[in-house]
Every structure is written in structure tokens, then in C-alpha cells.
Amino acid sequence: MKHDNQVVFVTGAGQGMGQAVVQHFAAEGARVAAVDINLEAAQATAAACGDNVIGLACDVSDSSSVKDAMAEVETQFGRLDVVVNNAGIGSVDAFLDTPDENWQRVIGVNLTGTFLCCREGARLMQKNGGGVIINVSSSAVMSGEGPSHYCASKAGVIGLTRSIARELASSGIRVNTLVPGPTNTPMMADIPDDWMEQMVAAIPLGRMCEPEEVARVASFLATDDASFITGQNIAVNGGMVFI
Numbered sequence: 597m598k599h600d601n602q603v604v605f606v607t608g609a610g611q612g613m614g615q616a617v618v619q620h621f622a623a624e625g626a627r628v629a630a631v632d633i634n635l636e637a638a639q640a641t642a643a644a645c646g647d648n649v650i651g652l653a654c655d656v657s658d659s660s661s662v663k664d665a666m667a668e669v670e671t672q673f674g675r676l677d678v679v680v681n682n683a684g685i686g687s688v689d690a691f692l693d694t695p696d697e698n699w700q701r702v703i704g705v706n707l708t709g710t711f712l713c714c715r716e717g718a719r720l721m722q723k724n725g726g727g728v729i730i731n732v733s734s735s736a737v738m739s740g741e742g743p744s745h746y747c748a749s750k751a752g753v754i755g756l757t758r759s760i761a762r763e764l765a766s767s768g769i770r771v772n773t774l775v776p777g778p779t780n781t782p783m784m785a786d787i788p789d790d791w792m793e794q795m796v797a798a799i800p801l802g803r804m805c806e807p808e809e810v811a812r813v814a815s816f817l818a819t820d821d822a823s824f825i826t827g828q829n830i831a832v833n834g835g836m837v838f839i
């Protein structure tokens with residue numbers, strides 16, 4: 597299978613895209629740590645995927661929590677090959693009314709959380725000579741259609757990816773950014789119908805993305821078929837924006 601012998605760390609694995617990514621890698625032979633701030637959700641994802649998947653609690657915005665989760669992966673699986681930094685949050689704030697704590701929380705999870713999991717994951721991957729990191733941004737960076745903290749955090753993920761792709765290349769670690777457009781997950785459930793209709797109307801392929809379609813691209817990036825791809829933005833958006 598495509599991911600035999602790989603150990604994969606997926607954040608935000610309790611639902612939505614993260615859950616689909618765990619399911620895809622597990623079905624293709626990987627051993628997977630399904631990581632989420634919500635332990636019950638992480639464990640439910642793991643239980644649905646079989647014995648090769650463990651559910652772990654981890655707040656990606658907290659350095660010691662990330663270190664503990666990575667240590668647990670090393671204890672249970674003995675190595676790490678792939679990190680998928682999927683955990684992300686939004687908050688509906690008009691720019692001028694954005695509370696400091698919402699700014700810090702969104703940047704803390706989406707950008708600092710990605711940084712922490714990249715750093716700790718790369719430290720572990722170096723021990724077995726390399727690996728793959730997949731960071732998750734958003735087409736909102738290109739369109740500007742999103743709250744300021746969300747767009748800033750997801751733009752930061754792209755800069756982080758490019759910098760560390762260069763720095764980690766000599767360690768055999770490839771780093772890329774997946775850039776989804778509107779995707780059918782619980783994150784989108786509260787969006788009003790008229791806003792959703794407008795969004796879908798702007799997608800040339802005429803529908804939202806399904807989480808499994810993002811998972812398949814993450815899977816490709818983690819295989820040797822993508823062996824010469826690093827530092828890049830890979831869009832999965834039905835043609836909505838060009839990056």
C-alpha cells in the first residue's frame with residue numbers, strides 16, 4: 597500500500613479534513629497518531645480506523661503539549677515520517693472590532709501551532725533521515741475573503757513553509773502547503789445559506805470540495821511521487837482562485 601511503513605502525525609484529527617486524512621493514510625497502510633485538542637473526538641477517529649491508529653490529546657498552540665504528543669508517538673511507534681498540520685480555527689470578527697484575545701488565539705492555533713508541530717516533528721524525523729511536512733493554509737489568503745486574523749495566520753503558514761522547506765531540505769525533509777478552498781466540513785456548517793450559495797457560485801467546478809479530496813492530495817505529497825516538490829503551494833479549490 598502507498599503508506600506502508602510510514603508513521604503519520606495528523607493534527608485536528610477529530611473531524612472534518614483531519615479525520616479524512618487519518619482515514620486515508622490508515623487505509624493505505626500507515627500507522628497514524630490522530631491528534632486533537634478534543635481527546636474524545638481523536639479517539640473516535642482512531643477507533644473507526646483500526647489498530648494502526650492511536651488518538652492523542654494535544655493543543656497545538658501549547659509547546660509542552662506538542663512535545664508530549666511527539667514523545668508519545670516516538671514511544672508507541674519508534675519513528676515519525678509525516679506531519680499533517682491541519683488543526684485550525686476561525687472566529688467571525690469584523691477587523692475594527694477584533695478583540696486582542698481572538699487575534700492571539702487564531703494566530704496561536706493556526707500559525708504558532710503549525711510552527712511548533714513543524715519544529716518538534718522535524719526534530720523527530722531527523723532521527724530517521726528525513727520525512728514530509730504538509731501544512732494547511734486557505735484560499736482565503738489569495739481572495740482576502742476571511743477575517744483578518746484567519747487570513748494573516750494562513751498567509752504566515754505559507755511563509756513558514758517556504759523558509760523551512762529551504763532549511764530542512766538538506767535533512768531530507770520536504771515541506772509543502774496545501775491550500776484548500778471551501779470544503780464540506782463542520783467548520784463550514786454555521787455559514788448562512790446565502791453566503792454558501794455565493795461561495796459555490798464562484799467555484800468553476802460548481803461545488804464545494806469534499807474532505808477526502810484534500811486527503812488524497814496530502815497522500816500524494818507524502819509519497820515519492822512528490823519527491824522533487826518542496827516549498828510549494830498546492831491548491832485544491834475547484835478553480836476558485838489561482839495561486
Ligand SMILES: NC(=O)c1ccc[n+]([C@@H]2O[C@H](COP(=O)([O-])OP(=O)(O)OC[C@H]3O[C@@H](n4cnc5c(N)ncnc54)[C@H](O)[C@@H]3O)[C@@H](O)[C@H]2O)c1
Binds near residue numbers: 611612
Ligand atoms: N473547511 C474549509 O472550507 C477550509 C478551507 C480552507 C482551509 N481550511 C483549513 O483546513 C483545516 C481543517 O479544517 P476543517 O474544516 O476540517 O476544520 P474543523 O473545524 O471541522 O476541524 C478542526 C479540528 O481541529 C481541532 N482543533 C482546534 N483547535 C485545536 C488545537 N488548538 N489543537 C489541536 N486541535 C485543534 C478541532 O477540535 C477540530 O477537530 C483548518 O486548518 C482550516 O483552517 C478549511
